[in-house]
Amino acid sequence: MDISKYIDYTLLKPSTTEREIIELCNTAKANGFYSVCISSCYVALAKELLQGSRIKVITVVGFPLGSMSTEAKVFEAEKAISDGADEIDMVINLGYLKSRNYVSVLKDISDVKLAIGKTPLKVILEISELNKNEIIKASEICLDAKADFIKTSTGFSKSGATLTAVKIIKKTIRNKAKIKASGGIGDFDMALKYIDAGADRIGTSKVIKSNSDQMQIRNTKIYTDYIETVSKMNPTSSKESSKKAETNK
Secondary structure, rough: OOOOHHEEEEEEEOOOOOHHHHHHHHHHHOOOOEEEEOHHHHHHHHHHHHOOOOEEEEEOOHHHHHHHHHHHHHHHHHHHHHHOOOEEEEEOOHHHOOOOOOHHHHHHHHHHHHHHHOOOOEEOHHHHHHHHHHHHHHHHHHOOOOOOOOEEOOOOOOOOOOOHHHHHHHHHHHHOOOOEEEEEOOOOHHHHHHHOOOOEEEEEEEOOOOOOHHHHHHHHHHHHHHHHHHHOOOOOOOOOHHHHHHHHH
8 A cells, every 4th residue: 555645744843843844845756745734834844845846835724722712724825825834733722612602613623724725624522632522522523614624633742643533533524524633553463453444644743654664674674784794604605695785686
C-alpha cells in the first residue's frame, strides 16, 4: 500500500525556523506526501518551495486553542488562502461546545467555511478533551456546518488520535465528510490501523514509509551490518565481497 498519498506532513512547533520549513518541503517532495501542514506565517514560503509539485499546502486557523473570535478565525483563513494555502485546519471552540452553546459552535465553523468557499475545511475536535457524546455532537455540528473533514487533535493537548475516537466519528458521519487522524501516529502499521478504522488522511511529523520502502531500508541495513561484521573477522574477504557487490550493480 502506498501510504504517501494519505500523509499531511506536519511541522507546527512555535520555534519552527525557515530552514526547517525548507527541509520539511524537500522531505515531502522526496517522499511524495500529499501535503505539508504548517503555521500560516510560512504559507507563502512553502507555496514557493513546492511550486511545480502536486503537494498541497495546509495551514491552521485558531490554533491551538480555538477560543479566539470567529471574526479572527475568518480573517486568518482568508489571509492564508491569499498567501497560497490549499486547505484550512481550524480548531473548534471547545468552550462553546462544553457550554452546550451549539449555535455558536455552528456559526464559528460555518462562517469560516463560507469565507473560504470551495477550499477544504478540516475542523479539529481535540478529542482528548471530549467524551463520547461530545465527540458525536461535535461531529454532527461539523456536518451541519458543511465541513469537509473532521480532525482528531492539534497535537498540543493531553494526547493525540485514538482508534476509538476515529471509529466513533466514522459511525456518526458515515460518508458525509472525511476524517483526519493526527497526533501520536509515527509508523506505517499504526497509520494503516487508522486508515482501516476510517481515516482518510494522516497528520504526522514523522516520515512514514510504505512497507516495501521499510523492507528495502531494513534489508540494506542488514547487508551493511553483515559486511561490517565480515570486515572485522576477515578484512580480505570483506574487500572481495565489496568488489562483487560493486560489479553486480
